[in-house]
Amino acid sequence: MARNETDLSTRPSVAVHTPGVTASGVGTDSASVMQLRDVSVYYGNYEAVRGTSMPIQQNQVTAMIGPSGCGKSTVLRALNRMNDPIPGARVSGEVLFHGQDLYAKDVDPIQVRRQIGMVFQKPNPFPKSIYDNVAYGLRINGIKGRLDDHVEEALTKAALWDEVKDKLRKSALALSGGQQQRLCIARTIAVKPQVILMDEPCSALDPIATAKIEDLMFELTNDYTIVIVTHNMQQAARVSHYTAFFTAEVDDQQVRHGRLVEFSQTGKLFTNPADKRTEDYITGRFG
Amino acid sequence: MTATASPATRSAAGAPDLTRAALSGRRRFTNHLATAAIWLAVLLAVVPLALVIYEVVAKGGGVMNMSFLTEDIPNSYRRDGGGMAPAIVGTLLITGAAALMAIPLGVFGAIYLNEYGKQRPLARVIRLMADVMTGVPSIVMGLFIYISWVLLVGQQTGFAGALALACLMLPVVIRSSEEMLRLVPDELRQASMALGARKWKTTLTVVLPAAISGITSGSLLAVARAAGETAPIIIVTGIVFSPNVNLFDGFNTALPAQIFRNASQPFEAAQDRAWGAALTLIVIVLGFTIIARLISSRFAIKER
Numbered sequence: 253m254a255r256n257e258t259d260l261s262t263r264p265s266v267a268v269h270t271p272g273v274t275a276s277g278v279g280t281d282s283a284s285v286m287q288l289r290d291v292s293v294y295y296g297n298y299e300a301v302r303g304t305s306m307p308i309q310q311n312q313v314t315a316m317i318g319p320s321g322c323g324k325s326t327v328l329r330a331l332n333r334m335n336d337p338i339p340g341a342r343v344s345g346e347v348l349f350h351g352q353d354l355y356a357k358d359v360d361p362i363q364v365r366r367q368i369g370m371v372f373q374k375p376n377p378f379p380k381s382i383y384d385n386v387a388y389g390l391r392i393n394g395i396k397g398r399l400d401d402h403v404e405e406a407l408t409k410a411a412l413w414d415e416v417k418d419k420l421r422k423s424a425l426a427l428s429g430g431q432q433q434r435l436c437i438a439r440t441i442a443v444k445p446q447v448i449l450m451d452e453p454c455s456a457l458d459p460i461a462t463a464k465i466e467d468l469m470f471e472l473t474n475d476y477t478i479v480i481v482t483h484n485m486q487q488a489a490r491v492s493h494y495t496a497f498f499t500a501e502v503d504d505q506q507v508r509h510g511r512l513v514e515f516s517q518t519g520k521l522f523t524n525p526a527d528k529r530t531e532d533y534i535t536g537r538f539g
Numbered sequence: 540m541t542a543t544a545s546p547a548t549r550s551a552a553g554a555p556d557l558t559r560a561a562l563s564g565r566r567r568f569t570n571h572l573a574t575a576a577i578w579l580a581v582l583l584a585v586v587p588l589a590l591v592i593y594e595v596v597a598k599g600g601g602v603m604n605m606s607f608l609t610e611d612i613p614n615s616y617r618r619d620g621g622g623m624a625p626a627i628v629g630t631l632l633i634t635g636a637a638a639l640m641a642i643p644l645g646v647f648g649a650i651y652l653n654e655y656g657k658q659r660p661l662a663r664v665i666r667l668m669a670d671v672m673t674g675v676p677s678i679v680m681g682l683f684i685y686i687s688w689v690l691l692v693g694q695q696t697g698f699a700g701a702l703a704l705a706c707l708m709l710p711v712v713i714r715s716s717e718e719m720l721r722l723v724p725d726e727l728r729q730a731s732m733a734l735g736a737r738k739w740k741t742t743l744t745v746v747l748p749a750a751i752s753g754i755t756s757g758s759l760l761a762v763a764r765a766a767g768e769t770a771p772i773i774i775v776t777g778i779v780f781s782p783n784v785n786l787f788d789g790f791n792t793a794l795p796a797q798i799f800r801n802a803s804q805p806f807e808a809a810q811d812r813a814w815g816a817a818l819t820l821i822v823i824v825l826g827f828t829i830i831a832r833l834i835s836s837r838f839a840i841k842e843r
Binding site: 332334337362363365366369370372374376377378379380388389391392393436439440443 | 748
């Protein structure tokens with residue numbers, strides 16, 4: 253098994269990686285870039301999400317859907333250790349990235365996040381110029397010279413270049429919400445992560461901006477693997493190849509836990525769900 | 540009331556009257572009262588301010604000229620003429636040195652409190668101590684520096700004054716900077732973190748620039764307050780009649796101390812010098828403000 257293709261340990265390393273060429277012999281599934289094995293997320297003593305196991309397929313869009321409070325965002329944030337700074341948050345089970353457990357002792361969360369980027373629900377550009385927003389990740393990762401080319405490439409990939417090429421030095425905060433979100437995507441892909449996590453990236457946007465982002469996600473799968481959390485089932489059906497349905501369940505002690513109910517190809521999950529709860533949710537009988 | 544409202548009150552099929560005249564008398568009265576109260580408050584706040592500036596300019600402007608700014612202080616209060624050069628030099632150097640010590644330390648302290656310490660016991664203790672320190676009278680701070688520094692080195696110096704002023708500025712800088720850092724949205728920290736930035740990098744390149752204009756304002760308030768402090772200067776710096784640019788050797792003086800000494804004399808020449816010194820001090824503080832605004836606007840992004 254070709255483990256440790258990407259070195260995430262605390263040793264400084266330049267992880268050179270070409271997306272799309274690592275499909276051979278990684279993990280259990282030849283096409284999966286990440287693998288969740290019995291992942292539970294705790295906040296203090298409270299088990300927010302219980303026992304989640306699912307793969308994240310390379311160069312595909314994986315959607316996580318489910319009612320509010322079912323833990324889908326929590327699971328998403330566990331994929332690049334964004335829960336780390338929350339006091340009392342911890343993860344059990346294994347989150348494998350190219351077969352390497354992201355929560356192993358010598359793994360550096362900074363290195364993890366350089367490989368697994370994130371786009372947030374609310375567009376959150378830095379209060380800097382458009383150029384500096386995109387260049388920020390490049391600068392902190394020590395990429396020098398030819399910054400202009402990298403910035404143009406990232407903005408082009410995020411389908412924003414034509415709209416902003418004449419005002420790169422203007423404040424990013426002057427952009428519209430949809431433009432800001434695409435800027436945040438450009439900022440994320442500028443550092444060339446392998447996986448992009450999106451936490452309800454369109455929930456603050458109007459339908460036209462949403463359509464642009466959805467088109468963009470489709471384009472991005474050429475180079476990147478995308479995991480998206482969405483409240484919008486139509487969106488999951490439109491953009492994703494695989495869908496995970498989560499729900500919240502009350503256990504014997506009357507405590508609510510998030511649980512993964514069903515994971516399968518999106519077409520199958522929406523037309524022929526295996527689980528009754530999935531069917532109830534997608535047909536609107538529940539949630 | 541049901542759908543059968545009388546045509547007199549709801550004419551033309553339920554179109555409500557949107558004019559002010561439709562408001563009840565009590566609501567109109569309350570509205571006018573609130574407006575009047577706000578204007579009164581503005582006047583009350585502005586009048587003393589304008590009077591102070593008028594008095595200082597009127598009385599201090601008379602003695603203001605080039606020689607006032609450049610000549611030595613006469614060593615007899617009775618004598619006419621002379622200037623405030625030693626006090627101007629002293630104020631600039633002592634306040635500047637105090638700012639150089641207190642602002643970086645205070646900002647770093649605030650970064651620790653808001654970004655690292657948060658609600659940890661140590662952070663809470665520091666926060667409490669800073670609050671207590673804000674309330675310490677400046678004369679007590681002067682005596683503290685006298686005991687812990689002046690007696691140690693055996694000499695009153697400008698640097699002792701700078702130490703005292705820095706101690707007065709520090710808690711103000713810490714608390715105001717912490718408030719400004721708290722206003723920086725957490726989303727920005729998360730965005731930076733998700734790009735693989737380490738915490739110190741995020742703090743330095745995202746959080747601090749976002750808060751810099753507020754931090755500058757807060758620090759400036761502390762500088763302005765320190766520039767006007769009299770008691771610690773009198774206690775720990777001694778007095779000189781010709782400029783001393785060495786903060787570490789020899790006595791020094793500052794404008795507030797000169798205002799105090801000259802204004803309490805029965806001689807008109809001394810009182811004129813006090814007014815002139817007051818005007819000079821106000822102009823210097825104004826200068827600090829403008830410089831600080833220029834610096835913070837260099838950090839801020841342009842909204843062109």
